[in-house]
Amino acid sequence: MQSLADTLIAKYLFLQSLPTEVVYAGLQVLVGIVVLSAFVAPFAGITSWVERRIAARIMDRVGPNRVGPQGFLQWLADGIKSILKEDLIPTLADQPLFRMAPYFVFAGMFAAFVAIPFSSALIVADLNVGIFYILAITSLVVVGILMSGWASNNKYSLLGGMRAAAQIVSYEIPSGLGILTIVLLAGSLSMQEIIKAQGASPVHWFLFNNPFAMVAFFVLFVSSLAEGNRTPFDIPEAESELVSGYNTEYSGMRFLFFFFAEWANLYIIAAVGVTLFMGGWQIPAVLRAWAMGINPLLPHLFEFLTFFIKALGIVFVIIWIRWTLPRVRVDQLMTLCWKYLTPIGFICVLGTAVWMVLFPQGLPWVTYLLLTFVGVTILYFFYRVYYQTRFADVALDFNPFV
Amino acid sequence: MTEFKTQEMTLNMGPQHPSTHGVIRFIVKSDGEVMDRAIPDVGYLHRSIEKISEAMTYNGFMPWTDRVDYLAAMNCNVAYAMAVEKLTGIQPTKRAEYLRVIAQELNRIISHLLAVGSLAMDVGAYTPFLHTLREREAINTLMEELCGQRLTYNYARIGGVIYDLPDGFVQKTLPVLDRVERALNEFNRLVTDNKIFLKRLGGVGVISREEAIDYNLVGPNLRGSGVKWDLRRDEPYSVYPELDFEVPVGCGEAGVLGDCYDRYIVRVKEITEACKIVRQCFEKMPAGDHMVKTPKKIRPPKGEVYTRVESTRGDLGVYLVSDGSDKPYRLKFRTSSFTAMSIIEKVSHGLMIADLIALIASLDIVAPEIDR
Numbered sequence: 001m002q003s004l005a006d007t008l009i010a011k012y013l014f015l016q017s018l019p020t021e022v023v024y025a026g027l028q029v030l031v032g033i034v035v036l037s038a039f040v041a042p043f044a045g046i047t048s049w050v051e052r053r054i055a056a057r058i059m060d061r062v063g064p065n066r067v068g069p070q071g072f073l074q075w076l077a078d079g080i081k082s083i084l085k086e087d088l089i090p091t092l093a094d095q096p097l098f099r100m101a102p103y104f105v106f107a108g109m110f111a112a113f114v115a116i117p118f119s120s121a122l123i124v125a126d127l128n129v130g131i132f133y134i135l136a137i138t139s140l141v142v143v144g145i146l147m148s149g150w151a152s153n154n155k156y157s158l159l160g161g162m163r164a165a166a167q168i169v170s171y172e173i174p175s176g177l178g179i180l181t182i183v184l185l186a187g188s189l190s191m192q193e194i195i196k197a198q199g200a201s202p203v204h205w206f207l208f209n210n211p212f213a214m215v216a217f218f219v220l221f222v223s224s225l226a227e228g229n230r231t232p233f234d235i236p237e238a239e240s241e242l243v244s245g246y247n248t249e250y251s252g253m254r255f256l257f258f259f260f261a262e263w264a265n266l267y268i269i270a271a272v273g274v275t276l277f278m279g280g281w282q283i284p285a286v287l288r289a290w291a292m293g294i295n296p297l298l299p300h301l302f303e304f305l306t307f308f309i310k311a312l313g314i315v316f317v318i319i320w321i322r323w324t325l326p327r328v329r330v331d332q333l334m335t336l337c338w339k340y341l342t343p344i345g346f347i348c349v350l351g352t353a354v355w356m357v358l359f360p361q362g363l364p365w366v367t368y369l370l371l372t373f374v375g376v377t378i379l380y381f382f383y384r385v386y387y388q389t390r391f392a393d394v395a396l397d398f399n400p401f402v
Numbered sequence: 403m404t405e406f407k408t409q410e411m412t413l414n415m416g417p418q419h420p421s422t423h424g425v426i427r428f429i430v431k432s433d434g435e436v437m438d439r440a441i442p443d444v445g446y447l448h449r450s451i452e453k454i455s456e457a458m459t460y461n462g463f464m465p466w467t468d469r470v471d472y473l474a475a476m477n478c479n480v481a482y483a484m485a486v487e488k489l490t491g492i493q494p495t496k497r498a499e500y501l502r503v504i505a506q507e508l509n510r511i512i513s514h515l516l517a518v519g520s521l522a523m524d525v526g527a528y529t530p531f532l533h534t535l536r537e538r539e540a541i542n543t544l545m546e547e548l549c550g551q552r553l554t555y556n557y558a559r560i561g562g563v564i565y566d567l568p569d570g571f572v573q574k575t576l577p578v579l580d581r582v583e584r585a586l587n588e589f590n591r592l593v594t595d596n597k598i599f600l601k602r603l604g605g606v607g608v609i610s611r612e613e614a615i616d617y618n619l620v621g622p623n624l625r626g627s628g629v630k631w632d633l634r635r636d637e638p639y640s641v642y643p644e645l646d647f648e649v650p651v652g653c654g655e656a657g658v659l660g661d662c663y664d665r666y667i668v669r670v671k672e673i674t675e676a677c678k679i680v681r682q683c684f685e686k687m688p689a690g691d692h693m694v695k696t697p698k699k700i701r702p703p704k705g706e707v708y709t710r711v712e713s714t715r716g717d718l719g720v721y722l723v724s725d726g727s728d729k730p731y732r733l734k735f736r737t738s739s740f741t742a743m744s745i746i747e748k749v750s751h752g753l754m755i756a757d758l759i760a761l762i763a764s765l766d767i768v769a770p771e772i773d774r
Contacts, residue, residue: 059532155413159435159755231526232598241756243420326598327526329756330435388591 032124036113044263045075051263051319058323078256085252090153093249097151102250102257104144109261109268111137116271117191119281119303130191131179134272135172138227141261142168145236145246148258152249160245163330164229164236170337171226177345178220181213181352182206182276195280207277208370209362212351217277219345221314224269226333229262231322235330270314274307281307410438413755417446421524421759424769428746428762432755440750440758442743448773455733460486460700461560463730468554470735471771473516476502476509477713478735479558484639485709485720486560489702497690498562499641504683505548505557506711507676508575511582512541513714514622514669514676521666521763522593525602525756530593537585540578547571560700562693572684579677586673594670603666605657607749607761614660617745620738621716622672623765626652626665633712640711645682647675662764669766699728715739715766739771 004027009015015023049064049072056063064071089098115130117123127133142165149161183189185206186197198204206213226233237245247258274280281303291298328336411434416427425446431438451470455463467482468475480502487494494502519534542552547568549557557563593599609619614627624631632649634642650671652664702724710719719736742765750758 055528059529060536061532155411159413162434234526235756241421241759323529324592325527326522326593326596326602327756328598329602329754331754332598332601388588 032114036110036124039118040110040113040264040267041260043267044260045079046072047263047266047315048078048259049075051322054316054319055323058320082252082256087254088249088251090249092153094151094153097147098249099254101144101148101151102254104147105141105261106144106257108138108140108144109264111140112268113264115191116268117195117275117280118307119300120192120195121300122304123192126190126192129189131183131194131272131276132189134268135176135179138265138268139168139172141265148250149246152246154249156242156244157246157248160236160242160248163242164246166330167229167233167236167333168227170334171223171341174219174337174341174345175223175227177342177349178216178223179272179276181216181345181348184349184352184356185209185213191275191280195275195282198279198282200279200282200284202279202371203364203367204282205277205279208367208374210352210355210359210366211370212348212355213277214370215344216348216352217273219341219348220276221269221273223337223341224272225318225321226337228265228269228318230266230318232325232328233333234322234327235333266315266318267311269318270311271307273314274310278310408433415440415758416443421762423520423762423767426743426762426767426769426772428758430750430755430758435754435756437750437753437755437758439747442746444740444743444772446773447770449770451774452733452735455730457729459728460702460730463733464559465554465556468556469770470774471713471715471718471737471739471768472553473513473768474509474714474718475553475555476505476557477711477718479555480506480640481709481711481713481718481720481735483558483560484711485707485722486700486702488707488709489705489722489724490560490700492561492694492696494562495691495694496641496688497566498692498694500683500687501563501567501692502558503641503645504567504680504687505545505555505563507679507683508541508545508548509555510676510714511673512538512545514673515541515582517714517763517766518589518593518666518669518673521662521760521766522599524759524763525599527593527596527599530589533585533589533592537582540581544571544575544578547574559693559696561696562691564693566692575680575684579680583674583677586670590670594667600656600663602756603656603661603663603760603764605661606757607662607753607764608658609660609745609749611660613745613748617748618741619716619745620741621712621714622668623665623716623738623742625650626668626764627660628652628654628664633710633717637710639709641683641686644686645679647679647682650675662760665764665766701726701728710736713738715742715768715771735774737771737774739765739767739769740773742767743772 008027009020009023052074053063053071064074067073067077089095112134114124115127115133117126145164145168146161149157149159149164152158182194186194188194188197198206202208207217208214229236235241237247242248247255250258283299283302283306287302288299291302410431413430413432414427415430417425427443427446429441429443431441449469451466454466458466464479464482467478470478486492515534515538519531523531545555546552548571549555549565557565609623609627611627611629614624614629619627628651630649630651633639634647635649648671650668652659652668654661654664655667656663704724704726706721706723708719708721710717712718716738717736718738721732721734721736722730723732725731746758746761746765749761753761
């Protein structure tokens with residue numbers, strides 16, 4: 001990176017007038033933006049297609065299958081359509097705020113990717129306060145949503161905006177407590193340090209470290225769903241109540257920005273979960289040594305895939321939940337946050353702290369017990385699925401490509 | 403220090419709104435999320451069906467009755483046919499009566515499947531809605547075989563029904579009924595037993611026994627409030643006395659008696675009962691003609707009649723006045739969605755906006771039925 005910057009400085013005279021550090025930093029930022037866009041944009045798009053396909057299979061219908069093989073290019077078609085659409089702004093809307101709002105939402109989401117690790121080396125900025133930074137920067141989304149709700153000059157949008165603001169701000173607290181539990185265990189706020197404190201095997205994941213950490217994972221997961229406005233907490237854009245919530249008046253590309261942010265946010269939720277609880281990109285040492293012998297870049301590919309597949313697992317669960325559960329009501333949402341998740345979050349933090357004092361080396365049998373518990377739960381779940389499918393009368397088609 | 407001025411927010415819900423199921427409008431006076439009241443505004447779908455009848459012959463008016471309540475077209479057909487028959491003294495054959503009951507109960511399954519599915523959708527669960535629609539399609543196909551239409555059936559005639567059962571109809575229907583019942587089990591596991599769903603409906607929009615009677619609620623809405631009243635059982639018409647079926651009533655399982663959940667669960671149970679009735683009809687149905695001979699131009703004697711049938715949304719009344727000519731002098735439909743609309747203003751006080759949606763859906767209001 002530095003050598004590239006040096007050659008650029010040698011080539012272009014105007015760069016020589018700038019301090020060298022600025023050029024270095026500028027190039028880094030530029031490369032970061034390009035690389036992240038190259039990852040985030042297709043990811044959000046493809047996720048939209050995946051979500052629609054999964055939803056269709058859950059709902060017993062086909063889903064988009066016309067554009068490209070199996071409708072894979074549907075997201076591109078949708079994007080092109082949205083760009084070509086007329087950019088409508090209501091006459092009585094607050095024009096500057098209305099125009100700005102989608103970018104706030106988008107920027108808040110996009111900036112969070114800076115601190116998301118993809119492998120041991122692939123991270124735009126390994127901030128020493130990485131997880132704190134993600135928590136802080138995603139709060140920018142609230143500003144954008146509130147702005148869009150207010151600027152639309154529409155009561156449904158306003159209600160949606162207010163709901164979103166109340167919801168996201170409230171759920172910052174349980175999610176912060178969930179994160180704090182892991183920060184205690186790892187002793188660092190840096191994303192890479194947290195991952196390095198864990199291991200490749202589930203035994204070394206923080207998820208199974210102690211019972212409190214496992215509860216903290218669920219606290220964090222539920223609050224992430226709420227912060228990402230996902231069902232069952234999608235009340236800000238509750239279609240049957242508020243038409244479309246804060247984005248009711250948006251159309252075309254501005255509308256797309258909101259949804260771009262929503263789908264990109266899925267990956268952030270998953271990535272934070274994987275980083276904090278599921279060992280991030282850690283791969284077995286044997287595999288790393290073997291891959292290193294072939295090509296020094298190969299371990300990074302494995303690390304990236306490990307992280308990505310774990311994250312996709314969580315993304316799938318989130319999509320699955322969305323198409324299964326009804327929506328909670330505003331007051332029930334707040335009750336869940338303040339009466340249940342927040343106290344449980346505090347218990348997790350305190351419990352973990354006490355645990356670390358009592359058992360500084362950890363208790364292996366507790367880890368194995370938790371692991372067995374989760375394993376048995378998953379097995380029982382698949383048994384139930386098998387049991388239910390025997391009684392289903394409709395022809396079941398597990399093939400996702402119909 | 404300046405005083406904050408607060409004011410009531412007026413939210414115009416409708417006429418175009420995703421969850422009002424058609425062109426219904428509510429003027430919601432609310433304080434943020436909590437409503438003070440929701441004032442229903444009816445009249446957006448008035449098509450003067452009653453007035454049109456005065457220019458139509460008795461037979462020619464039959465297709466218009468489909469449009470009174472497009473989700474229970476069969477009930478409207480039968481109610482109108484029964485009124486004219488009562489006025490003229492035409493007695494349909496026994497087989498025709500059974501065919502009418504079969505068609506009406508299949509219609510009830512269709513309508514209730516849509517009602518419970520869209521209630522689930524209105525509280526945010528999209529998947530069950532599509533599942534119920536899937537089952538509904540199967541019965542729609544049966545209806546298409548029976549009368550050539552999927553939605554506006556135009557099946558009953560004065561003096562019977564237009565077609566007899568097509569070949570193999572019974573063999574085709576029985577598996578579909580089994581399938582509906584099994585799909586309903588699946589639906590119950592997915593939705594009815596869902597904690598969030600129970601919390602959203604339980605104790606919400608409570609209509610007490612007395613209120614329900616005072617506001618003239620009928621059908622599942624009345625039974626949801628714990629009143630065991632069903633025309634099919636209490637004022638039997640057609641061949642219902644020969645059939646054995648239960649009348650499910652709400653019992654406040656999820657909270658208070660008469661809440662949204664009770665109205666919902668009554669509908670779910672009625673689907674099973676309707677399946678039962680159709681099966682019995684197939685067994686008991688006598689052979690014979692499906693239509694009696696009627697004069698080409700029906701000229702009832704002077705007089706007036708009032709008939710009612712238990713439609714899917716409850717008591718559907720037809721008031722018919724004849725002046726002796728070949729056209730009705732006056733025809734009046736008494737529909738249940740109109741009275742269900744009127745109670746919303748009272749019940750909605752203190753509910754949240756999200757609850758209003760659940761309340762409308764649980765009352766199963768169908769927009770065209772309000773105004774005719």
